[in-house]
Amino acid sequence: MRGRGRGRNSYRGRGRGRGRGSFNKSTIVCYNCHGLGHFQYECPKWNDEANYVDEDHMLLMTYEKVQNYNMHNVWFLDSGCSNHMCGDHGTFTELDENFKHTVRLGNDSRLQVHGKERISLPVGGIKYVVRVVYYVPELNNNLLSVGQLQEKGLAILFKHNTCSIFHDQRG
Structure with a gap:
């Protein structure tokens, strides 16, 4: 019997990603400070001005x-x-x-x-x-x-x- 619903063996997960394998954030660019390795919500400089540019990086x-x-x-x-x-x-x-x-x-x-x-x-x-x-x-x-x-x-x-x-x- 086929139908909609959440019977046995139906998958109800988040999205269609490749699973929860390891994720390398080293090339992620922060939208706040433009630094590498973190997302905007993780930014250690979140309270700094939005146009921050770190010339050392x-x-x-x-x-x-x-x-x-x-x-x-x-x-x-x-x-x-x-x-x-x-x-x-x-x-x-x-x-x-x-x-x-x-x-x-x-x-x-x-x-x-x-x-x-x-x-x-x-x-x-x-x-x-x-x-x-x-x-x-x-x-x-x-x-x-x-x-x-x-x-x-x-x-x-x-x-x-x-x-x-x-x-x-x-x-």
Whole structure:
């Protein structure tokens, strides 16, 4: 006999989750202080002002309003980009020019990759090493792939016209 109701063997639990396994909160970003590892209702800084930013826990946070700037020094975070890409040969600290590949851009055009390796990205007086960056000489803009950053274990928060990138262990 089939029907509605709560007879034997019917499950009445909370939601459709995967059970009560262990849950890692290390990448959870607090809506109050933007710190990692806790929810807003658990925030130790709950009574502090709502726009609190803890610069000791920022990996990358930058805001620059520049009238005349050199595009080789500007990097765009791109959620549609599958690889980090740079068009300036001089930006690379190491470069394997034997690597050849083709990338397809958002406008469906294709560009040749003439190498890959690593760059040193200065942010706030600190140089961050970014690995596996494609060298695409015809590229007009330098692109950091949001997907690649997330695969490296970084948490990315876009809020109030600001992007903050956090590392699990380093903050």
